[in-house]
Amino acid sequence: EHEDAIYKKWEESGFFNPDICIEKGVTSKNADYFSMVLPPPNVTGVLHMGHALCLSLSDTMVRYNRMLGKKTLWIPGTDHAAIATQSKVEKLIQKEEGKNKHDLGREEFLKRVEKFAKENHDTIISQTKKMGCSLDWSREAFTLDEKRNLAVRTVFKKMYDDGLIYRGFRVVNWDPKGQTTISDDEIIYEERKAVMYTFKYSADFPIAISTTRPETKVGDTAVAVHPSDERYKKYVGQIFEITNFASEKLSIKIIADESVDPEFGTGALGVTPAHSQIDWEIAQRHSLELKPIINEYARMSVKSPLLKDKKTIEAREIVAQWLRDQKLMIKEEEISQNISTAERTGGIVEPLPKLQWFIDVNKEFKQNGKNVTLKKLMLSVVEDKKIKIIPDRFEKEYVHWIENLRDWCISRQIWYGHRIPVWYKGEEIYCEIEEPKGETWKQDEDTLDTWFSSGLWTFSTLGWPQQTEDFKNYHPTTVLETGYDILFFWVARMILMSTYTLDQIPFKNVYLHGLVRDNQGRKISKSLGNNLDPVDIITKYSADAVRMALIVGTGPGNDTKISDEKLKAYKHFANKIWNASRFVLENCQGQTLAIEKTPFDGFSTKDQNIMKEFEDIAKDITSDMENYRFYLAAEKIYHYFWHTFADIIIEKKKKEDDKRILKILLEEQLKLLHPFMPFITEKIWSMLPESKNLLMIEKWPSIL
Numbered sequence: 001e002h003e004d005a006i007y008k009k010w011e012e013s014g015f016f017n018p019d020i021c022i023e024k025g026v027t028s029k030n031a032d033y034f035s036m037v038l039p040p041p042n043v044t045g046v047l048h049m050g051h052a053l054c055l056s057l058s059d060t061m062v063r064y065n066r067m068l069g070k071k072t073l074w075i076p077g078t079d080h081a082a083i084a085t086q087s088k089v090e091k092l093i094q095k096e097e098g099k100n101k102h103d104l105g106r107e108e109f110l111k112r113v114e115k116f117a118k119e120n121h122d123t124i125i126s127q128t129k130k131m132g133c134s135l136d137w138s139r140e141a142f143t144l145d146e147k148r149n150l151a152v153r154t155v156f157k158k159m160y161d162d163g164l165i166y167r168g169f170r171v172v173n174w175d176p177k178g179q180t181t182i183s184d185d186e187i188i189y190e191e192r193k194a195v196m197y198t199f200k201y202s203a204d205f206p207i208a209i210s211t212t213r214p215e216t217k218v219g220d221t222a223v224a225v226h227p228s229d230e231r232y233k234k235y236v237g238q239i240f241e242i243t244n245f246a247s248e249k250l251s252i253k254i255i256a257d258e259s260v261d262p263e264f265g266t267g268a269l270g271v272t273p274a275h276s277q278i279d280w281e282i283a284q285r286h287s288l289e290l291k292p293i294i295n296e297y298a299r300m301s302v303k304s305p306l307l308k309d310k311k312t313i314e315a316r317e318i319v320a321q322w323l324r325d326q327k328l329m330i331k332e333e334e335i336s337q338n339i340s341t342a343e344r345t346g347g348i349v350e351p352l353p354k355l356q357w358f359i360d361v362n363k364e365f366k367q368n369g370k371n372v373t374l375k376k377l378m379l380s381v382v383e384d385k386k387i388k389i390i391p392d393r394f395e396k397e398y399v400h401w402i403e404n405l406r407d408w409c410i411s412r413q414i415w416y417g418h419r420i421p422v423w424y425k426g427e428e429i430y431c432e433i434e435e436p437k438g439e440t441w442k443q444d445e446d447t448l449d450t451w452f453s454s455g456l457w458t459f460s461t462l463g464w465p466q467q468t469e470d471f472k473n474y475h476p477t478t479v480l481e482t483g484y485d486i487l488f489f490w491v492a493r494m495i496l497m498s499t500y501t502l503d504q505i506p507f508k509n510v511y512l513h514g515l516v517r518d519n520q521g522r523k524i525s526k527s528l529g530n531n532l533d534p535v536d537i538i539t540k541y542s543a544d545a546v547r548m549a550l551i552v553g554t555g556p557g558n559d560t561k562i563s564d565e566k567l568k569a570y571k572h573f574a575n576k577i578w579n580a581s582r583f584v585l586e587n588c589q590g591q592t593l594a595i596e597k598t599p600f601d602g603f604s605t606k607d608q609n610i611m612k613e614f615e616d617i618a619k620d621i622t623s624d625m626e627n628y629r630f631y632l633a634a635e636k637i638y639h640y641f642w643h644t645f646a647d648i649i650i651e652k653k654k655k656e657d658d659k660r661i662l663k664i665l666l667e668e669q670l671k672l673l674h675p676f677m678p679f680i681t682e683k684i685w686s687m688l689p690e691s692k693n694l695l696m697i698e699k700w701p702s703i704l
Contacts, residue, residue, distance in 0.1 A: 042081035177347025417447030
């Protein structure tokens with residue numbers, strides 16, 4: 001209740017908004033700026049402890065910079081999270097009404113999704129406020145609102161005109177469960193047991209091949225070997241007609257390709273161009289036929305009566321048994337294998353050839369008179385240190401990922417999301433920001449990958465494509481605080497979108513936090529029963545205790561453990577702050593500071609030494625804050641307040657008449673503590689007789 005009342009006071013003051021800070025004379029119009037965007041939480045559910053860590057760190061940065069007198073802007077928002085949100089609503093409708101989205105139709109289904117999103121949005125905002133976050137709510141954004149939709153259409157059109165967005169028939173990651181394409185980094189690899197089968201297509205075929213998926217071999221059009229492999233050189237260029245392979249006809253060409261590892265398996269690779277990204281690329285180099293044999297429902301689409309309409313997993317055993325019966329099976333070996341699964345639905349991903357929309361990351365285009373590619377833009381800003389990644393060990397991972405980046409498939413076969421701004425009329429294609437006039441045009445049914453819109457987040461939230469004052473004053477943003485697990489999902493795409501669209505970095509610094517784990521080091525999840533609701537633990541321990549428990553002892557990029565013991569310790573610390581402050585306020589009434597020529601005039605030598613020691617601590621903490629060492633800054637102020645101020649200085653001062661120094665030290669420590677523990681410090685500040693302003697806009701301690 002106390003925390004809610006304090007938050008209400010902050011909101012009513014308007015000081016979360018930098019314009020009001022300038023208007024009321026709290027901040028100079030010419031001050032430096034500090035700006036951040038909140039990583040928009042998905043409207044699929046409520047906040048978890050990972051969000052709580054992100055919010056704690058971000059608000060610490062924001063409050064510190066506001067107290068430095070900077071124009072400080074932190075923009076809130078939420079993400080429509082297309083696939084995740086749609087699949088959740090589909091499950092709910094199926095469970096409650098026994099219907100699917102097609103029974104409802106697109107319009108009615110989208111109304112249901114929007115209602116679900118709105119309810120979750122309200123919960124998320126309430127939770128964020130409980131954490132004490134000083135976000136400018138007047139600037140709140142949503143990745144699917146009209147302003148963000150205009151930004152999406154504007155960027156799509158620019159990329160289309162530059163030839164960077166194209167529609168092509170390529171092998172993509174298909175999620176049979178979600179009935180949509182997904183990008184490479186929306187795949188979760190699960191280790192599972194599998195069988196490696198080694199066999200020949202027919203008795204007279206000269207080369208054995210190995211695979212864990214014999215059912216796909218009915219779609220093979222070639223066998224690839226390494227050009228230098230002496231075992232197979234004489235067969236290169238030959239074509240073998242196989243009249244019966246599991247009741248299918250095959251025409252297999254032996255080709256030589258540098259990508260084949262002669263040491264792996266038999267040193268020969270059965271090439272299935274329609275159902276493997278690698279094989280697709282080999283097929284492009286050798287002009288091989290594409291032979292699709294699996295459909296969108298992960299069922300066999302061949303004519304063979306043995307396999308037709310069978311699920312791939314059933315077909316696997318049928319083909320394996322056929323090979324055994326025909327005495328073509330050479331070896332069966334159990335292995336461990338990484339299986340591709342869809343992050344949002346858990347479905348096993350099938351590589352399928354589909355007509356989709358892509359962003360070409362390797363195509364050259366002109367920027368500032370130079371030939372560049374999206375890949376080069378993404379690499380150069382990190383390699384040239386225009387963007388600093390904290391901790392810097394993630395820079396290597398970032399560079400490695402970008403160097404291996406493939407064209408990004410941006411179309412999704414779902415209803416919820418930004419509709420692709422392309423229309424068709426016969427053979428005619430129309431791509432514009434606004435829809436064409438006339439009724440005969442038909443818009444593309446697909447929607448855009450969620451990361452397309454969230455990639456624009458740093459500048460679309462500031463009003464772009466309009467050249468707004470916010471955009472001019474606050475972009476590039478100062479820092480992005482987010483989890484290391486979305487460095488490639490989101491951070492890289494923001495760099496792509498901003499460097500391409502604006503020829504500007506999206507942020508100067510990226511601060512990556514780790515995962516929140518339980519006391520045993522396990523990832524927090526519902527299935528383990530160790531899930532923590534931030535609001536529940538705030539109710540039990542206070543927001544200030546939660547923030548300190550998450551920040552202290554956890555450096556950037558490192559996972560953090562959360563436990564009842566840690567939370568209790570910082571609840572006790574909050575009690576210590578309260579009791580020590582009450583003692584100071586009760587015992588310093590009527591004592592004037594009488595500071596004259598220098599800050600320490602009028603103090604005893606002993607008190608002057610205490611002040612100098614505190615000054616050193618304050619400098620040290622400020623240095624940590626400036627260098628993103630929040631875990632150290634929080635720990636230092638914790639130790640000083642408890643073990644030096646409360647346990648030593650106050651205890652000694654109880655026996656002395658002159659207690660003025662206690663009041664000065666308390667005031668300055670409240671300022672140092674405020675970014676970490678905003679609620680209790682604001683409450684105590686309001687109890688100081690001389691306090692006129694809210695602590696959140698007081699100046700950070702300078703040299704006393």
